[in-house]
Amino acid sequence: MKPQEILSQGDMERIHRTSVRILENVGVEFPADSALAAFRQHDVRTAGSRVYITEDQLWDALASAPDQFTLHARNADRSVTIGGDGPVFAPGYGAPFLIDADGEKQVPTVEDYHDLVRLAHQLPNQDVSGHLLVEPGDVAAETAHLHMLYPHMIHSDKPFLGSVDSELGVRHTMEMIHILFGDALGDRAVTMGVISSLTPLSYSPPMVNAIMRYAQEHQVLLMANLAMAGSTAPITLAGLLAMQNTEMLAGIVLSQLVSPGTPVIYGTTSTNIDMRSGALAIGSPELAQVVAAHQQLVRFYGLPSRGSGALTDANYPNAQAGLESMMGMLTVINSGADFVLHAAGILSSYLAFSYEKFVLDDEICGRVRRFHRPLVVDDETLAYDAIARVGPGGNFLMEDATLERCRTEFWEPPVSDRTALDGWQQAGRPDVVTRATKRWQRLVAAHEDPPLDGIIARQLKTFVEEETR
Amino acid sequence: MKPQEILSQGDMERIHRTSVRILENVGVEFPADSALAAFRQHDVRTAGSRVYITEDQLWDALASAPDQFTLHARNADRSVTIGGDGPVFAPGYGAPFLIDADGEKQVPTVEDYHDLVRLAHQLPNQDVSGHLLVEPGDVAAETAHLHMLYPHMIHSDKPFLGSVDSELGVRHTMEMIHILFGDALGDRAVTMGVISSLTPLSYSPPMVNAIMRYAQEHQVLLMANLAMAGSTAPITLAGLLAMQNTEMLAGIVLSQLVSPGTPVIYGTTSTNIDMRSGALAIGSPELAQVVAAHQQLVRFYGLPSRGSGALTDANYPNAQAGLESMMGMLTVINSGADFVLHAAGILSSYLAFSYEKFVLDDEICGRVRRFHRPLVVDDETLAYDAIARVGPGGNFLMEDATLERCRTEFWEPPVSDRTALDGWQQAGRPDVVTRATKRWQRLVAAHEDPPLDGIIARQLKTFVEEETR
Numbered sequence: 001m002k003p004q005e006i007l008s009q010g011d012m013e014r015i016h017r018t019s020v021r022i023l024e025n026v027g028v029e030f031p032a033d034s035a036l037a038a039f040r041q042h043d044v045r046t047a048g049s050r051v052y053i054t055e056d057q058l059w060d061a062l063a064s065a066p067d068q069f070t071l072h073a074r075n076a077d078r079s080v081t082i083g084g085d086g087p088v089f090a091p092g093y094g095a096p097f098l099i100d101a102d103g104e105k106q107v108p109t110v111e112d113y114h115d116l117v118r119l120a121h122q123l124p125n126q127d128v129s130g131h132l133l134v135e136p137g138d139v140a141a142e143t144a145h146l147h148m149l150y151p152h153m154i155h156s157d158k159p160f161l162g163s164v165d166s167e168l169g170v171r172h173t174m175e176m177i178h179i180l181f182g183d184a185l186g187d188r189a190v191t192m193g194v195i196s197s198l199t200p201l202s203y204s205p206p207m208v209n210a211i212m213r214y215a216q217e218h219q220v221l222l223m224a225n226l227a228m229a230g231s232t233a234p235i236t237l238a239g240l241l242a243m244q245n246t247e248m249l250a251g252i253v254l255s256q257l258v259s260p261g262t263p264v265i266y267g268t269t270s271t272n273i274d275m276r277s278g279a280l281a282i283g284s285p286e287l288a289q290v291v292a293a294h295q296q297l298v299r300f301y302g303l304p305s306r307g308s309g310a311l312t313d314a315n316y317p318n319a320q321a322g323l324e325s326m327m328g329m330l331t332v333i334n335s336g337a338d339f340v341l342h343a344a345g346i347l348s349s350y351l352a353f354s355y356e357k358f359v360l361d362d363e364i365c366g367r368v369r370r371f372h373r374p375l376v377v378d379d380e381t382l383a384y385d386a387i388a389r390v391g392p393g394g395n396f397l398m399e400d401a402t403l404e405r406c407r408t409e410f411w412e413p414p415v416s417d418r419t420a421l422d423g424w425q426q427a428g429r430p431d432v433v434t435r436a437t438k439r440w441q442r443l444v445a446a447h448e449d450p451p452l453d454g455i456i457a458r459q460l461k462t463f464v465e466e467e468t469r
Numbered sequence: 470m471k472p473q474e475i476l477s478q479g480d481m482e483r484i485h486r487t488s489v490r491i492l493e494n495v496g497v498e499f500p501a502d503s504a505l506a507a508f509r510q511h512d513v514r515t516a517g518s519r520v521y522i523t524e525d526q527l528w529d530a531l532a533s534a535p536d537q538f539t540l541h542a543r544n545a546d547r548s549v550t551i552g553g554d555g556p557v558f559a560p561g562y563g564a565p566f567l568i569d570a571d572g573e574k575q576v577p578t579v580e581d582y583h584d585l586v587r588l589a590h591q592l593p594n595q596d597v598s599g600h601l602l603v604e605p606g607d608v609a610a611e612t613a614h615l616h617m618l619y620p621h622m623i624h625s626d627k628p629f630l631g632s633v634d635s636e637l638g639v640r641h642t643m644e645m646i647h648i649l650f651g652d653a654l655g656d657r658a659v660t661m662g663v664i665s666s667l668t669p670l671s672y673s674p675p676m677v678n679a680i681m682r683y684a685q686e687h688q689v690l691l692m693a694n695l696a697m698a699g700s701t702a703p704i705t706l707a708g709l710l711a712m713q714n715t716e717m718l719a720g721i722v723l724s725q726l727v728s729p730g731t732p733v734i735y736g737t738t739s740t741n742i743d744m745r746s747g748a749l750a751i752g753s754p755e756l757a758q759v760v761a762a763h764q765q766l767v768r769f770y771g772l773p774s775r776g777s778g779a780l781t782d783a784n785y786p787n788a789q790a791g792l793e794s795m796m797g798m799l800t801v802i803n804s805g806a807d808f809v810l811h812a813a814g815i816l817s818s819y820l821a822f823s824y825e826k827f828v829l830d831d832e833i834c835g836r837v838r839r840f841h842r843p844l845v846v847d848d849e850t851l852a853y854d855a856i857a858r859v860g861p862g863g864n865f866l867m868e869d870a871t872l873e874r875c876r877t878e879f880w881e882p883p884v885s886d887r888t889a890l891d892g893w894q895q896a897g898r899p900d901v902v903t904r905a906t907k908r909w910q911r912l913v914a915a916h917e918d919p920p921l922d923g924i925i926a927r928q929l930k931t932f933v934e935e936e937t938r
Contacts, residue, residue: 200865236870285840320884407744
């Protein structure tokens with residue numbers, strides 16, 4: 001299916017030209033001497049911590065970024081190609097709270113974190129187990145990343161994301177992937193840093209450090225931002241697109257100057273604010289427009305693209321959460337995204353994660369994947385002979401093709417309820433959230449750690465114990 | 470935005486050729502002498518009640534069907550163009566039950582029907598007030614259509630649909646539009662019959678009668694079916710598409726033979742069955758595929774198209790209802806549908822209607838409309854000057870453009886809740902369904918009948934009283 005397009009070629013060129021004008025004349029802030037030195041070394045003009053990139057320098061840097069790459073898992077069967085055949089899904093990222101099945105706000109624990117990683121491993125449509133699924137509140141913030149990196153390496157053999165929030169987090173990530181992969185690591189990309197610019201037109205010192213370190217280590221950079229139209233960005237979405245494009249392109253340029261060929265995913269989760277409250281609105285149709293427009297821009301630059309996701313402003317997995325999350329997710333996939341962060345679990349405008357929403361959104365991922373599976377039109381599927389044989393008033397239930405395909409032809413919902421109305425009344429009208437609770441509890445209970453060399457497992461455990469002491 | 474396409478040109482031609490082969494060799498049943506006579510009069514071969522249409526006869530008939538037309542309302546400002554700029558929305562159609570805010574199944578009353586019409590009139594995204602919103606259970610079935618036609622004419626000045634289920638229903642519809650519009654009726658299309666074929670490859674006698682009567686009266690025909698892959702249709706969606714295309718085209722041919730130029734909308738709501746229960750699955754990704762493929766086929770034939778809608782198999786307006794309804798609705802609109810039946814209110818695989826879902830789905834209609842509003846990219850919206858002025862680290866809240874546009878730039882949800890997590894906790898965690906209840910009650914309470922000539926109002930009332938006696 002061809003990606004949905006909401007911008008004309010002229011629109012994209014106008015946005016690009018505006019971004020170049022901003023890059024050349026307004027500049028972007030990189031408050032870190034090492035980054036400024038890297039820019040100057042490649043003849044990029046700097047003034048203070050402001051960097052001014054020309055259009056030629058931009059295109060030169062973009063040329064070295066791959067349009068497709070592999071994110072390797074320790075189980076090769078679970079490695080994923082990004083920029084390839086279809087979208088790669090990763091769970092929600094960064095929520096400080098949990099919302100339980102009763103709607104109560106909870107502070108997540110390290111134990112929760114382990115269960116959420118088990119669930120990420122078990123869910124069929126999460127291709128990457130993630131990172132920072134929630135922020136555990138029962139450990140010291142400085143080393144919380146160790147309590148997160150460790151379960152991803154132990155409970156799952158899917159690819160995982162790394163820590164970017166501090167120099168220590170980045171260093172520990174790199175040390176732990178060296179332990180986990182050993183000599184097999186080489187130059188392979190096995191983890192990914194989610195970089196957020198500081199909109200408008202800046203990067204924080206830790207993010208500049210993360211860009212440079214991930215690039216030096218040949219690991220993936222997901223360059224993203226969250227601009228808010230009407231607050232940190234112009235109120236008009238075209239202006240938001242031009243400005244965020246500028247700041248993310250500047251970050252991508254840095255990654256390629258530091259280490260040409262660094263795999264980069266180019267994304268955004270920008271949206272509007274609710275003008276009555278000033279709060280972020282991530283379930284809005286404006287987010288869907290930004291997502292769709294941005295995917296087109298990323299193709300214009302020839303990079304793998306990222307969109308988000310199953311997003312909602314609702315505080316509970318209710319009708320609003322369902323409809324907003326589907327609008328976001330279907331639009332991301334229709335628009336041709338290669339990688340989806342926040343593919344499952346997010347509630348409350350990123351403030352909360354929910355076990356129940358995690359499994360419901362994984363179902364959404366399955367639905368959109370099924371929708372994008374080609375509809376095969378050939379002599380067999382057109383079934384002329386069966387139609388002629390059955391004829392007016394007949395029935396296809398007992399046709400050979402029906403019997404042959406009846407277990408495989410149709411998608412089946414793992415959570416959603418197709419119980420008929422009367423049966424549902426008699427069963428006491430269970431909500432779909434109850435079904436979601438049962439599913440995640442069953443999946444967590446059935447989880448087994450995938451095999452891992454005992455020495456590596458002990459080394460990882462010791463490393464975490466020593467570094468958190 | 471260009472319509473989303475899931476079939477190649479070759480796929481469409483293969484489906485078309487298969488349909489022609491079925492039309493010419495298998496035929497379609499029209500069990501009514503008047504229809505068979507009309508076919509024979511135009512040299513269409515018949516055998517018994519079976520009709521065999523050639524490809525030439527098909528294209529000749531399609532040539533007289535308009536690609537765009539106006540459905541007139543008694544208030545000219547509310548007339549709608551179908552096949553024009555954007556999709557026209559009409560509420561759910563045909564549900565025998567209501568589900569209340571507690572999830573209890575209720576038998577709808579005529580009083581409910583009046584309130585639902587008031588609500589259809591009030592909701593901003595329902596362009597047509599509908600018909601058969603529910604089946605009132607407290608009146609005789611034979612004349613129930615009168616208890617439905619009347620409130621649509623009295624409580625709303627939006628266009629409405631007519632009755633097709635019996636000869637009496639069709640006759641009463643025609644008599645009542647003559648009363649309502651008087652001499653102004655002329656040849657104008659003011660109502661629409663929803664025709665369902667009897668899949669596979671048949672029509673019931675009442676539907677054949679309705680096709681002929683609506684065509685003779687220059688009223689609109691919505692030609693539709695509900696084929697079930699694996700039951701009344703081949704299990705493969707390509708076969709379903711080819712077969713349903715055949716039977717609906719045959720119905721369209723009849724309408725044009727009876728009265729060339731009859732406005733026709735060509736639609737379907739076909740889907741798969743759940744193979745475990747044999748029940749219809751209208752919230753499935755397969756439905757979305759059929760919807761998207763069918764819109765393409767309709768453009769191939771050059772007719773206005775219909776899709777459905779905010780559909781779900783859930784029995785309550787919960788997360789499942791939200792995500793399924795959004796998937797159906799967004800796909801219909803992305804695929805370029807001109808008319809959407811079941812745009813709001815449906816639960817339980819068509820078995821039930823819900824006041825709460827009615828307002829939630831109307832919000833979905835608003836969201837998809839906002840998503841399809843063009844994203845304007847020009848010097849003003851690109852906002853270079855503001856971006857240069859604000860610069861890195863600044864803020865756009867107090868920019869002139871923000872202040873000028875802050876009340877109009879963004880879409881605001883009429884039902885969905887953007888209360889922040891803590892505020893929602895403190896408010897006792899209200900569900901979005903509670904907000905939906907408040908909204909529909911407020912809208913119904915605020916409803917006033919639009920002005921209608923007193924004599925016409927009395928004539929309609931007298932007509933209904935006499936005919937239901």
